[in-house]
Amino acid sequence: MPPDAIDHAIIRVLREDARIPNAALAQRVGLSASACLRRLRMLERDGTIRGYTVLLDGPGSAGLVVMTRIALERQTEDCLNRFEAAVRRCPDIQDCYLMTGDSDYLLKIRVADMAEYEQLHRSVLSKLPGVARIQSSFTIRSVVGG
Structure with a gap:
């Protein structure tokens, strides 16, 4: 099933802060914490979200x-x-x-x-x-x- 508007909102918030706690993510996208976690797991299972990464900046990052x-x-x-x-x-x-x-x-x-x-x-x-x-x-x- 293709992502809907709520899924896109979840993705948008995660792009800003992939470490946001589920409760805060749920509040930002207008869902209960359990419904948000269910959606997030579904996006991970279907491959829409393939993983999370660390972006380096400042000393120690490649220039x-x-x-x-x-x-x-x-x-x-x-x-x-x-x-x-x-x-x-x-x-x-x-x-x-x-x-x-x-x-x-x-x-x-x-x-x-x-x-x-x-x-x-x-x-x-x-x-x-x-x-x-x-x-x-x-x-x-x-x-x-x-």
Whole structure:
């Protein structure tokens, strides 16, 4: 069953604060605590919410965000599946989007510095299955989001 307005409200609040206690989440979306927890578990079970993560900022966080476009040699289902499985195993890749246009995928990568990116490029990105072309852009700063 597709998410409804209440499910979207739950997701919106969790995007702001994934550690919000269930009682506070329920109050923010207008549900009882038990109904909210039921909805949350359903969103997790059906894969709408696949997990929770920690975003680092400040000292100790990686300082360089790289947007990398990947073109594959072929776009068969097998090639796409093998590429996506390999990308999921790389913790430096924060986000991966299947795209339209002249690249097949857009990756958001966070590394400490240019030397770390070079190592990642040599040891991981260039060895991902089916890669024909890699184009990377280095961010200057975040304007919205992080």
